[in-house]
Amino acid sequence: MAFQTPITITSAVEKIHRRDYVLPAIQREFVWSRDKITRLFDSLMRGYPIGSFLMWQVDEDNAGRFTFYDFMRDYHERDNAHCAPTGPLGNRAVTAILDGQQRLTALNIGLCGSFTAKLPRMWANNPLAYPKKQLYLNLLHRGQDGDLGVEYDFRFLAPEEALTDNGGGAAHWYRVQDIRDVRTAGDLIRALRHHGVADNDTAGDVLTRLHEVVHVIPTVNFFLEEAQELDKVLNIFIRVNSGGTVLSYSDLLLSVATAQWVERDARESIHRLVDELNDVGQGFAFSKDLILKAGLVLLGKGDIRFKVDNFDRATMADLEKHWADIERSLRLAVVLLADFGFSRVTLTANSVVIPLAYYLHRRGLEDGCRTSDAFRDDRAAIRRWLQRSLMKSGVWGSGLDRLLTGLRATLEKEGGQGWPAEAVEREMARQGKSLRFEPTEIEDLLDLTYGSKRLFPMLAMLYPGVDTRDHFHEDHIFPRSVLRSRVRLRKAGLPEDKLPLIEDCADRAANLQLLRGPENISKQAHLPATWLQEHFQSTAERESWLREYDATGLPEDVTGFLEFYEARRTRMRHRLMNLLEVATGSEQVAGTPDASQTVPDDGPDPGNEGL
Numbered sequence: 001m002a003f004q005t006p007i008t009i010t011s012a013v014e015k016i017h018r019r020d021y022v023l024p025a026i027q028r029e030f031v032w033s034r035d036k037i038t039r040l041f042d043s044l045m046r047g048y049p050i051g052s053f054l055m056w057q058v059d060e061d062n063a064g065r066f067t068f069y070d071f072m073r074d075y076h077e078r079d080n081a082h083c084a085p086t087g088p089l090g091n092r093a094v095t096a097i098l099d100g101q102q103r104l105t106a107l108n109i110g111l112c113g114s115f116t117a118k119l120p121r122m123w124a125n126n127p128l129a130y131p132k133k134q135l136y137l138n139l140l141h142r143g144q145d146g147d148l149g150v151e152y153d154f155r156f157l158a159p160e161e162a163l164t165d166n167g168g169g170a171a172h173w174y175r176v177q178d179i180r181d182v183r184t185a186g187d188l189i190r191a192l193r194h195h196g197v198a199d200n201d202t203a204g205d206v207l208t209r210l211h212e213v214v215h216v217i218p219t220v221n222f223f224l225e226e227a228q229e230l231d232k233v234l235n236i237f238i239r240v241n242s243g244g245t246v247l248s249y250s251d252l253l254l255s256v257a258t259a260q261w262v263e264r265d266a267r268e269s270i271h272r273l274v275d276e277l278n279d280v281g282q283g284f285a286f287s288k289d290l291i292l293k294a295g296l297v298l299l300g301k302g303d304i305r306f307k308v309d310n311f312d313r314a315t316m317a318d319l320e321k322h323w324a325d326i327e328r329s330l331r332l333a334v335v336l337l338a339d340f341g342f343s344r345v346t347l348t349a350n351s352v353v354i355p356l357a358y359y360l361h362r363r364g365l366e367d368g369c370r371t372s373d374a375f376r377d378d379r380a381a382i383r384r385w386l387q388r389s390l391m392k393s394g395v396w397g398s399g400l401d402r403l404l405t406g407l408r409a410t411l412e413k414e415g416g417q418g419w420p421a422e423a424v425e426r427e428m429a430r431q432g433k434s435l436r437f438e439p440t441e442i443e444d445l446l447d448l449t450y451g452s453k454r455l456f457p458m459l460a461m462l463y464p465g466v467d468t469r470d471h472f473h474e475d476h477i478f479p480r481s482v483l484r485s486r487v488r489l490r491k492a493g494l495p496e497d498k499l500p501l502i503e504d505c506a507d508r509a510a511n512l513q514l515l516r517g518p519e520n521i522s523k524q525a526h527l528p529a530t531w532l533q534e535h536f537q538s539t540a541e542r543e544s545w546l547r548e549y550d551a552t553g554l555p556e557d558v559t560g561f562l563e564f565y566e567a568r569r570t571r572m573r574h575r576l577m578n579l580l581e582v583a584t585g586s587e588q589v590a591g592t593p594d595a596s597q598t599v600p601d602d603g604p605d606p607g608n609e610g611l
Contacts, residue, residue, distance in 0.1 A: 006218035053100035053222035073113035281338025329361035341468025346456035349396030510569035
C-alpha cells in the first residue's frame with residue numbers, strides 16, 4: 001500500500017463519472033444527511049483536513065469477477081436511495097473505494113446532483129412531499145455562524161427558494177455545481193457579473209475560494225492498495241471501517257452475495273431463512289455464517305473455506321440458481337433435528353446440520369421422510385450418528401472445513417440408498433474424529449451435569465422411549481430443591497459427612513431423566529416414589545417405567561439417594577457401553593484405525609468462528 005499524489009476534487013468527480021472510481025459490493029449504502037454534506041463543503045472552504053481515502057486498484061483480470069456500483073448522484077429518499085450496479089465495465093482496471101465512499105458521494109451530489117427528502121408533516125404518497133433540491137452557496141455570507149458553527153453558508157434549496165433573496169437582499173444563492181464550468185479567471189469574473197455581484201468583495205472572495213477548492217487545491221489524499229488478494233483487501237476494509245459498527249466477515253460476504261444475485265435479494269433471503277430455521281421446534285441459534293457455509297457445501301464447491309475468493313460472481317450465480325433446493329434441504333434438516341429433540345439448548349454444534357442437509361439435498365428427499373416407514377431405518381441411523389458425534393468432544397471443533405469436505409465426498413459416493421453410517425464413521429476416524437468411545441469417556445459422560453449440551457444426546461440414546469417430537473424437559477429424578485437443602489437433608493437424618501457428596505450428585509447424569517413437558521409439570525418437586533404412585537395407575541406400569549429408565553430400587557425417601565444414585569450410574573454405564581460398543585481392556589474394536597492411519601489435526605480453520 002502506498003500513499004499517492006493528491007488530486008483535486010474536480011479530478012476525483014471526473015473519475016467517478018468515467019467509472020474509473022467505483023464502489024465494491026462490500027460498501028454500505030449512502031447514509032449521510034444534507035447537514036453532513038454542507039458541513040463537508042464548509043470544512044473544505046475553511047481549509048480543514050477531511051481525511052485520507054483508501055482505494056483498491058483492481059486489475060482487469062479481477063474486475064470482471066465482481067459486481068461494482070455507481071456512486072449516488074441524484075439521491076431520492078423514496079425513489080432512488082440505493083446505488084445502481086455499473087453493469088459490465090469491459091476489460092479494464094478500475095479503482096474501488098474502500099474508505100471514503102460517503103465523502104466522495106457527498107462531493108458528487110453537491111457538485112453534480114441533488115438531494116430529495118420528504119418534507120415533514122406531508123403524506124409519503126404526495127408528489128409534492130419530495131421537492132428536488134440542489135446545493136447552493138450564499139455569496140454574501142462569510143463569517144462564523146454561532147448556531148451552526150460554520151463559516152460558509154451552504155444549503156440545499158429548490159430553484160424557487162434560491163431565487164427568493166437574489167434581488168439584492170442579505171443572501172445571494174449560487175448553485176454550487178455551476179462552479180464546474182468556472183475554470184479561468186475570466187470565467188470567474190463573468191460568473192460574478194452574471195449574478196450581479198461583481199462589485200461585492202465578499203462575493204468575490206467566496207466564489208474565488210470555491211473555485212480554488214474544487215479546481216486548484218489537491219484535496220483528495222489517498223492510499224492505493226495494489227494487491228489482488230481479495231482476502232487481504234477485505235480484511236483491510238474491515239479494519240478501516242471499524243470505527244462505528246464493527247463489520248463482520250460474513251456481513252461483507254453477504255454484501256458480495258447481494259451484489260451478485262439478480263432475481264432475488266440475497267440479504268433478505270438469507271436473513272429470512274435464518275429466522276425461519278431458528279423458529280423451528282423449541283428454537284435454534286443458527287447464523288448467516290452457517291447458511292453461507294452450507295451453500296458452498298451443497299453446491300459441491302471444492303474449496304469451502306470462508307474467504308471472499310469463494311464467493312465470486314460464478315459461485316453466487318450458482319447459489320441463486322439452486323437457492324430454492326438449498327433452502328428446502330436446510331429446512332428439512334433442521335426439522336429433523338427438532339424431531340430428534342435438538343434445539344439451541346441441546347445442540348452442541350450447529351455445523352452438524354450441514355452434512356445432514358447435503359445428504360437430504362443429494363437424495364432429493366421431501367418432508368415425508370420424517371414419518372414414512374420406508375425411511376425408518378434411515379432416520380434411526382442418522383439419529384444415532386448425530387447423538388454419537390454430539391456426545392463426543394472435539395468432533396466439530398478444529399479442522400471443520402476438512403471434515404465437511406470429507407463427509408460430503410463420502411455421502412456422494414456411498415449415500416445413494418440410505419445413510420452410510422459405516423462409511424461416514426470411517427471417514428471421520430481417518431480425520432482423527434473417531435466416534436469410538438473409550439471407557440474413560442463413558443465415565444466423563446456419566447459425570448455430565450445439568451445444563452450440559454452433551455447430556456441430552458446421551459439421555460436420548462439411553463432412553464429412547466420419550467417422544468422428542470413432543471415438548472420434553474431434562475429434569476431431576478430426586479428434586480434438586482431437596483438434595484441441595486442441607487436443612488431438609490439433616491432433618492431426614494442424613495449424616496453431615498454425606499451432605500457435600502449428595503449436593504455434588506444432585507445435578508449429575510445418574511439423577512437426571514427426560515420427561516414429557518406435562519409429566520414434568522405434574523412432577524414438580526415431588527419425591528420420585530410419590531410421583532410414580534400418583535402418575536401411574538398400576539404396579540405393572542410403575543415397574544415398567546423403572547426398568548425402562550434404569551431406576552429400579554427407587555427408595556421411598558431421600559435417605560436412600562446415594563445408594564440409588566450409584567446403582568443407577570452402574571446400570572447406565574453398562575447400557576451406554578453396549579450401545580456404543582465400547583471395547584474394554586486391550587480389545588481392539590474392528591474397523592478402528594490406529595494412530596498412523598488418522599489425519600493429523602491442523603488447528604482451527606479460518607473463518608469458522610460462530611459456526
